[in-house]
Structure formats: structure tokens, C-alpha cells
Amino acid sequence: MPKNKVSHNVVLRLPRYLRYLEELRVRNVVRISSGELGQLMGITASQIRQDLSCFGGFGQQGYGYNVDMLIKEVSDILGIRHERTAIVIGAGNLGRAIIGKFPFQQYGFRLTGAYDLAENLIGEQIGPVAIRHMNQLATDLQSAPPDIAVLTMSSNSADAIAEQLIAAGVRGLWNFTNVDLTVSNPNVVVENLPFSDSLLTLNYYMTHGTNRDSTDK
Amino acid sequence: MPKNKVSHNVVLRLPRYLRYLEELRVRNVVRISSGELGQLMGITASQIRQDLSCFGGFGQQGYGYNVDMLIKEVSDILGIRHERTAIVIGAGNLGRAIIGKFPFQQYGFRLTGAYDLAENLIGEQIGPVAIRHMNQLATDLQSAPPDIAVLTMSSNSADAIAEQLIAAGVRGLWNFTNVDLTVSNPNVVVENLPFSDSLLTLNYYMTHGTNRDSTDK
Numbered sequence: 001m002p003k004n005k006v007s008h009n010v011v012l013r014l015p016r017y018l019r020y021l022e023e024l025r026v027r028n029v030v031r032i033s034s035g036e037l038g039q040l041m042g043i044t045a046s047q048i049r050q051d052l053s054c055f056g057g058f059g060q061q062g063y064g065y066n067v068d069m070l071i072k073e074v075s076d077i078l079g080i081r082h083e084r085t086a087i088v089i090g091a092g093n094l095g096r097a098i099i100g101k102f103p104f105q106q107y108g109f110r111l112t113g114a115y116d117l118a119e120n121l122i123g124e125q126i127g128p129v130a131i132r133h134m135n136q137l138a139t140d141l142q143s144a145p146p147d148i149a150v151l152t153m154s155s156n157s158a159d160a161i162a163e164q165l166i167a168a169g170v171r172g173l174w175n176f177t178n179v180d181l182t183v184s185n186p187n188v189v190v191e192n193l194p195f196s197d198s199l200l201t202l203n204y205y206m207t208h209g210t211n212r213d214s215t216d217k
Numbered sequence: 218m219p220k221n222k223v224s225h226n227v228v229l230r231l232p233r234y235l236r237y238l239e240e241l242r243v244r245n246v247v248r249i250s251s252g253e254l255g256q257l258m259g260i261t262a263s264q265i266r267q268d269l270s271c272f273g274g275f276g277q278q279g280y281g282y283n284v285d286m287l288i289k290e291v292s293d294i295l296g297i298r299h300e301r302t303a304i305v306i307g308a309g310n311l312g313r314a315i316i317g318k319f320p321f322q323q324y325g326f327r328l329t330g331a332y333d334l335a336e337n338l339i340g341e342q343i344g345p346v347a348i349r350h351m352n353q354l355a356t357d358l359q360s361a362p363p364d365i366a367v368l369t370m371s372s373n374s375a376d377a378i379a380e381q382l383i384a385a386g387v388r389g390l391w392n393f394t395n396v397d398l399t400v401s402n403p404n405v406v407v408e409n410l411p412f413s414d415s416l417l418t419l420n421y422y423m424t425h426g427t428n429r430d431s432t433d434k
Binding site for chain 2: 006012016018020041042077082084093094148171172178180187190191193194196199200203204206
């Protein structure tokens with residue numbers, strides 16, 4: 001759908017657009033100008049127009065954006081329509097938080113399994129899934145590999161498990177361990193989310209007393 | 218320390234440099250060229266030289282970077298030296314994961330408190346802290362406000378709690394709720410870390426089959 005290759009910075013802003021637009025919809029806002037949306041989000045109107053123009057625009061001069069339509073367009077761009085399946089590896093506190101609380105369905109995902117090594121957790125029902133033992137993973141992957149795997153287990157097994165998942169056909173890794181996974185298979189997408197990077201970014205801005213550019217969030 | 222205002226994209230890469238450098242140190246690597254470091258990190262050598270030159274460079278032509286020295290420099294730039302204090306608001310699964318597992322000390326932070334509303338959690342010891350009731354927060358803030366607060370409670374109280382914290386002198390908010398906090402006080406730094414943005418970024422690249430530019434991670 002994008003006309004050209006879209007820069008990573010624009011891609012990073014799309015989910016934020018969606019969150020703000022959905023908040024506007026909850027508040028029954030029907031349309032919004034790029035200026036108003038920019039003010040809410042702390043970015044400039046021209047940045048918004050430029051970002052959305054990567055995908056063909058959708059605003060009308062003098063009217064602004066229709067909130068419902070823009071939600072639909074941004075959702076489409078982000079690929080939310082396709083129903084995808086997800087499993088979670090690791091049912092410690094972080095895994096449990098994600099299994100129990102994260103609204104997968106809202107983002108087009110269906111949670112189909114969760115795995116851990118701890119015997120005392122096996123069989124426990126959290127949200128839509130019962131925790132299964134890691135030694136069942138290979139068999140489960142063979143019968144129906146999920147689209148993505150969410151990695152919340154300890155970092156030292158991350159590489160080996162990622163390899164197993166990719167060999168079985170998993171195409172996306174959402175990685176919460178603090179090891180960056182680098183995958184050579186061009187059909188596999190990895191999203192690393194190491195919490196420490198975020199804390200250090202906070203620390204940087206607290207140390208240097210400079211606020212980040214509002215245009216470059 | 219930075220010579221000029223450093224772009225947000227460079228700041229975002231600094232914690233990654235640090236993680237990779239620390240891994241090299243563990244493996245007893247003493248020096249590394251920008252080319253080798255770039256290959257590990259999936260970015261170009263010239264990107265690395267350019268990023269580090271924002272802070273005055275540290276490499277020597279023909280030698281590369283001394284790993285220990287570069288760790289020290291990047292840590293300094295990130296402000297890791299300063300010992301800061303942190304409290305966690307919300308001791309649900311996510312809060313517990315962060316309190317129990319996140320290596321605050323490694324990043325120059327000392328965890329001094331954790332708060333929740335659930336009566337049955339009060340007094341429980343997790344890692345270095347015992348969970349206290351939210352109704353003690355105001356008093357605790359008055360005697361010794363922490364430098365930062367980690368927000369892991371439910372999103373609907375995020376704005377009100379953020380306001381209370383800021384009024385008490387907290388200068389950094391590490392926000393895991395899925396509401397972006399926008400703070401008008403220029404002395405307060407907010408780092409929003411909504412998990413959904415990360416999943417949608419993954420979804421985007423899975424949908425469009427384009428890998429992000431390696432130069433613009």
C-alpha cells in the first residue's frame with residue numbers, strides 16, 4: 001500500500017497516530033485538522049501531513065481528517081486486518097503480564113499458546129491459554145506454527161529458541177529479552193524491545209536537561 | 218558533554234552501543250573497529266563514526282575503539298554515573314517483573330519503593346523493596362521524592378498519578394501504561410514505552426515484507 005519505501009521513523013509514528021485517533025473516537029470526535037492532531041501528539045502539522053502523504057494522504061483541505069476513515073487507513077497500513085496467531089515463550093511475571101493483559105485481539109492477533117519450563121506452572125490457565133511445557137513446543141510448532149512468538153524467557157536461551165522458532169516457520173519475533181536478536185533470514189522480522197534502552201534514554205534527557213525535539217519523537 | 222544538540226535518533230542508538238560493547242567486554246575483546254562494531258549491530262561503520270563524533274569521537278585511525286574506554290564514554294554520555302533513585306507504581310505482574318528482575322543498579326538507579334492498591338500485596342518483599350499502599354505515597358514523596366517513577370499501574374489513573382508525582386518533585390517518568398503522558402513542565406522528562414507500538418511495528422514489517430533500513434534502526 002505505501003507508494004515507496006517508508007522510512008523507519010514514519011513507521012514508528014504510525015502506532016502513535018492510531019492510539020491518539022482511537023482516543024478521539026472514544027471522545028466522539030468526528031474530524032480533526034492536522035494542526036489539532038499535531039498539538040495533541042506534540043508534533044507539527046506539517047510532519048503529520050508529510051507522514052500521511054507517504055501513503056497517499058487522506059486529508060481534505062479545509063476539512064481535515066475524518067477520524068473513522070483515518071483509523072481505518074492507518075490500521076490497514078499497519079496490517080492490522082490480517083488475523084495472526086501468537087505464542088508466548090516464558091510465563092514468568094513479564095510473560096504473565098503480557099498473556100493476561102495485553103490486548104492482542106485489538107491488534108489483529110490471537111494468542112494460541114504459552115510455554116514455560118517451570119513444572120509448577122504447567123496447566124495453569126491465564127487469559128485464553130493454558131501454560132504448556134517447553135518440551136511440547138517442538139511438536140506444537142510442527143502441527144501449527146504461529147505467525148509470531150513473544151519472547152519473555154531468560155536472555156541466555158534467546159538465540160537457541162529463536163533458531164528453533166524460525167526453523168519451524170515463525171515469521172515474527174517480538175523480543176523482550178535484553179539480547180538483540182539478529183536474524184539472517186530475510187523473511188523473518190524481529191522487533192527487539194529491551195527495557196534498558198528506554199530507561200537510558202530517559203536518563204540521557206534527565207542528565208542533559210535537553211528535551212527531545214518535538215518533531216522527532 | 219555533547220558538543221551540540223544531539224538528535225533523538227543518535228540518543229536512541231547510544232544504549233544499543235552500550236549493550237553491544239558490554240557483550241564484547243564479557244568476551245574479553247579489548248578493541249574493535251567501527252566496521253566490526255557496525256557489522257555486529259547491523260549499522261554502517263560511517264554511521265557509528267558519525268554518531269560518536271557528536272560527542273567528540275574517541276576512535277583512533279588504524280586502531281579503532283578501545284572497548285573499555287568507549288563503555289566509559291558512552292556511560293558518561295548517558296549519565297549513568299549519577300546515582301538516581303526510583304520507585305515503581307503498580308505491583309501487578311508487570312510491576313513485579315520490573316521490581317524483581319530489572320537491573321536498576323547496572324544503570325545507576327537504586328529502587329527505593331513500590332506501591333500498589335491491592336491490600337493483599339502490601340508488605341510483600343520483592344527484591345530490595347516491600348510493597349507499600351498507595352495511600353502512603355503522598356507522605357513518602359514529601360519526605361524524599363525519588364528521581365524517577367516507573368508507572369506500571371492501570372492506564373486510567375496515569376494522568377492523576379503523574380500529576381501528583383511531578384508536583385512532589387519527581388523529574389522522570391518511565392511510563393509503561395498505554396497512555397502517552399504529555400507533561401508541560403520542561404524540567405520533567407517522560408519516556409513512554411507502550412508495548413502496542415512495538416507489536417504494530419513488527420506487524421507493519423511482516424505485512425509489507427520490507428526490512429527496515431539497517432542504517433536507521
